[in-house]
Each structure stands twice: as structure tokens, then as C-alpha cells.
Amino acid sequence: MRILGIDCGSQITGYGVVESDGTAHSLIAAGVIRTHAGDPLTLRLLDIGRRLREIVDQYKPDEAAVEDTFHAVNARSALKLTHVRGVALFVMAEAGLPVGEYAPAKVKATVVGHGRADKEQVAWMLRALLKHQGDFPTPDASDAVAVAVCHAVHRPMAAHLGATK
Amino acid sequence: MRILGIDCGSQITGYGVVESDGTAHSLIAAGVIRTHAGDPLTLRLLDIGRRLREIVDQYKPDEAAVEDTFHAVNARSALKLTHVRGVALFVMAEAGLPVGEYAPAKVKATVVGHGRADKEQVAWMLRALLKHQGDFPTPDASDAVAVAVCHAVHRPMAAHLGATK
Numbered sequence: 001m002r003i004l005g006i007d008c009g010s011q012i013t014g015y016g017v018v019e020s021d022g023t024a025h026s027l028i029a030a031g032v033i034r035t036h037a038g039d040p041l042t043l044r045l046l047d048i049g050r051r052l053r054e055i056v057d058q059y060k061p062d063e064a065a066v067e068d069t070f071h072a073v074n075a076r077s078a079l080k081l082t083h084v085r086g087v088a089l090f091v092m093a094e095a096g097l098p099v100g101e102y103a104p105a106k107v108k109a110t111v112v113g114h115g116r117a118d119k120e121q122v123a124w125m126l127r128a129l130l131k132h133q134g135d136f137p138t139p140d141a142s143d144a145v146a147v148a149v150c151h152a153v154h155r156p157m158a159a160h161l162g163a164t165k
Numbered sequence: 166m167r168i169l170g171i172d173c174g175s176q177i178t179g180y181g182v183v184e185s186d187g188t189a190h191s192l193i194a195a196g197v198i199r200t201h202a203g204d205p206l207t208l209r210l211l212d213i214g215r216r217l218r219e220i221v222d223q224y225k226p227d228e229a230a231v232e233d234t235f236h237a238v239n240a241r242s243a244l245k246l247t248h249v250r251g252v253a254l255f256v257m258a259e260a261g262l263p264v265g266e267y268a269p270a271k272v273k274a275t276v277v278g279h280g281r282a283d284k285e286q287v288a289w290m291l292r293a294l295l296k297h298q299g300d301f302p303t304p305d306a307s308d309a310v311a312v313a314v315c316h317a318v319h320r321p322m323a324a325h326l327g328a329t330k
Contacts, residue, residue, distance in 0.1 A: 045251055046258035069244070079234070079247055086210055086251030093211035 002028065003155075004061035004097070005148025006052070006088050007140045008069070010080035011035060013048050013088070014140030017059045018130070020152035027130040029059060030141040041080060049087045056095045064092040065100040065151030067107060067143075100151040107143075110150040122146050167193065168320075169226035169262070170313025171217070171253050172305045173234070175245035176200060178213050178253070179305030182224045183295070185317035192295040194224060195306040206245060214252045221260045229257040230265040230316030232272060232308075265316040272308075275315040287311050 001021065007014035012035075017028040033051045035044035069078070069085055092099045105115030112125050123142040126132065129149065136142035166186065172179035177200075182193040198216040200209035234243070234250055257264045270280030277290050288307040291297065294314065301307035 042254045042258050042264050045255045049255045049259070082244055082247040083251030083254065086248030087255045089207045089248065090210045090214045090252045090255065093207050094214070099207050 001063070001152070001155075002059065002061045003148040003151050004056065004059065004064045004092075005144040005146065005151065006064065006066050006092075007144040007147065008066060008081050008084040008088055009140060010041065010044055010077070010084050011037065012138065012140045013052075013084060014138065014142070014144035015052070015055055016141060016145030016148045017055075017061060018145060018148040018152060020149070022152060022156065025130055025149055025152055027132045027145065030136050030145050032138050032140050041083060045083060045087045048084055049091050052088060052091045053095070056091070056097070061097060063100065063151065063155065064097045065102065065147045067147055068101040068103050100155055102147060102150050102154070106154075107146050107150040110153050111146045119143065166228070166317065166320075167224065167226045168313040168316050169220065169224065169229045169257075170309040170311065170316065171229065171231045171257075172309040172312065173231060173246050173249040173253055174305060175206065175209055175242070175249050176202065177303065177305045178217075178249060179303065179307070179309035180217070180220055181306060181310030181313045182220075182226060183310060183313040183317060185314070187317060187321065190295055190314055190317055192297045192310065195301050195310050197303050197305050206248060210248060210252050213249055214256050217253060217256045218260070221256070221262070226262060228265065228316065228320065229262045230267065230312045232312055233266045233268050265320055267312060267315050267319070271319075272311050272315040275318050276311045284308065 003018050005016040013033040016030040019026045019028055033048055035047050089099060108117040109115040112121050119139040123136055126142055126145050168183050170181045178198040181195040184191045184193055198213055200212050273282040274280040277286050284304040288301055291307055291310050
């Protein structure tokens with residue numbers, strides 16, 4: 001089972017691809033999609049959606065996972081992020097991938113053992129879990145790997161997967 | 166110049182197609198995209214994005230327009246709407262259409278003359294402006310036509326069009 005985790009952001013969107021049998025996980029790829037700082041949101045959404053499609057084509061995941069942002073604060077950045085999340089869900093659905101959605105605290109609790117871990121603790125635990133020697137490109141990439149691992153662990157119980165046609 | 170206006174919503178998304186020379190406007194089409202009440206958001210986004218693509222293929226607009234929702238309240242419905250808005254912007258950008266974005270009050274002020282008009286006043290004025298005899302299918306459809314007309318009027322000054330590749 002191959003899982004694509006996505007950490008949505010309007011400036012940097014992280015992605016992580018994990019192969020997992022539910023208990024043992026290995027890292028296939030981790031990286032980020034950067035958009036141009038001066039570009040309007042619409043153009044950033046276009047870049048992000050197209051890159052996500054390429055990543056699906058390249059790594060051929062079976063399922064995808066994103067963080068649930070319904071608890072996000074009403075800041076301008078949170079609204080931008082939600083636009084990106086809409087595009088990510090659309091692209092995954094078009095690719096026929098079921099998408100699991102997890103609260104940020106659940107992702108951290110799954111990887112580190114408690115829901116208030118910081119990004120460095122998450123990255124450290126992921127390196128141990130995945131027997132990954134190197135660093136992740138950025139915290140956005142490790143967060144994306146974390147949500148993929150979270151989905152690998154919880155997907156047998158995940159009744160909230162958005163069934164796709 | 167043919168303009169596609171979109172009124173984003175997770176349950177009902179309105180669309181309106183207007184032909185305009187900037188002063189005289191005529192209605193080409195108005196309708197709604199309804200999603201299934203029980204479907205998960207991801208599946209709704211898939212339906213909406215695909216239908217918007219079909220509408221672009223059918224009516225071949227030159228440009229598109231949506232309401233700016235950055236002032237939306239932080240309710241669950243506003244966040245769902247923002248996901249839909251992300252998909253709409255992505256689909257328009259992929260189709261190569263520049264997208265104008267307008268605050269709701271600007272749309273109303275352009276169509277009715279003041280920014281606090283209700284939906285019935287907007288629909289009434291649109292029928293007069295467009296010499297349209299019939300009713301609009303729903304207020305979502307008339308709101309979509311309104312944002313298209315707003316773009317027709319303001320696009321010469323709209324420096325904020327998201328340039329698309």
C-alpha cells in the first residue's frame with residue numbers, strides 16, 4: 001500500500017510518499033512544491049495542482065492523506081491554505097485516490113505519541129520510524145510524511161474516507 | 166467578450182454566462198451545479214470541478230469572475246466554500262481564463278447601485294439590465310450572473326486579474 005501525504009500551503013506545499021503494510025513503513029519520496037512569492041493565488045493553485053498530478057503520475061500512490069483544517073483560524077493565510085486544500089482534494093479525487101483526513105493533533109499523536117509535539121520531534125521520530133538517514137527538505141515535507149504515516153496506521157479504521165468515482 | 170461568473174458553494178454553485186461590450190450585456194446562460202447532500206466534500210469538489218470544466222467547454226468564455234471571500238466568517242460552511250473556490254480558480258486557470266475577483270458589496274453596488282442590496286433586488290435589476298424576461302433558477306444563479314456583469318463593467322480597470330499561463 002503506497003500513500004501520498006500532502007501538507008497544504010499557498011507558498012510551500014509538502015508531499016511525502018510512504019510504502020506501508022500498516023506497521024512497517026518505508027520512505028519512497030519527500031519534497032516540496034514551492035510557488036512564486038509574487039504570483040497571484042490563482043496561478044499558485046495552478047502550479048500546485050499540476051505538480052500534485054505529476055507526483056501522482058510519478059509515484060502511483062494507492063491512497064492519499066491530508067490534514068483536516070476545519071479548526072484553522074480565520075486568518076488570510078488559513079483561507080489561502082484552504083484554497084490549496086480544495087485543489088489537492090480535487091486532484092486526488094480526479095486521480096481516483098481515496099483521501100483520508102486527520103486532525104493535526106492526531107497526526108502528531110500517531111507519530112510522536114502525544115498531540116503537542118513540535119516539528120523537530122515529528123521529523124526526528126519519522127527518521128527513526130522510517131529508518132531514514134537523511135534530513136527532510138523542510139518541515140513541510142516531514143509534516144506531509146507524517147500525515148501519510150498517520151493514514152497508514154489508521155486507514156483500516158478510517159470510515160471517513162471520501163469514496164471517489 | 167464573454168464572461169463566466171461563478172458563485173461558489175459546497176451544496177449549490179451558481180454559474181452565469183454573459184456577453185458584454187462593457188456597457189450592454191446579454192445573458193447567454195444561467196444555472197446551478199448541485200451536489201449530493203450526503204456526499205463527502207472531496208466528491209463534491211470533484212463534481213463541481215468537472216461540471217465547471219464542461220461549462221467552459223460548452224460556452225467558451227473569454228474570462229471568468231468570482232466573489233472575493235477573504236472576508237468570510239470562520240464558519241464550517243465558509244471553509245467548505247473556500248475549498249470550492251480553490252477548485253473553481255484552478256479549473257479556470259487550467260482553461261487559460263483570467264479570473265477577476267470582486268468583494269460582494271462591489272458586485273451589489275455595480276448591479277443595484279448600493280452595496281447592501283438583497284438577492285431579490287439583484288435578480289430584479291439583472292432582469293432589467295439584461296432584458297431577461299424569465300426568472301433565474303435560484304439566487305445562486307443570479308449571484309453568478311451579477312459577478313459576471315460586475316466583471317464586464319470593471320474589467321478595463323481590473324489590475325488584479327490573475328494572469329494565467
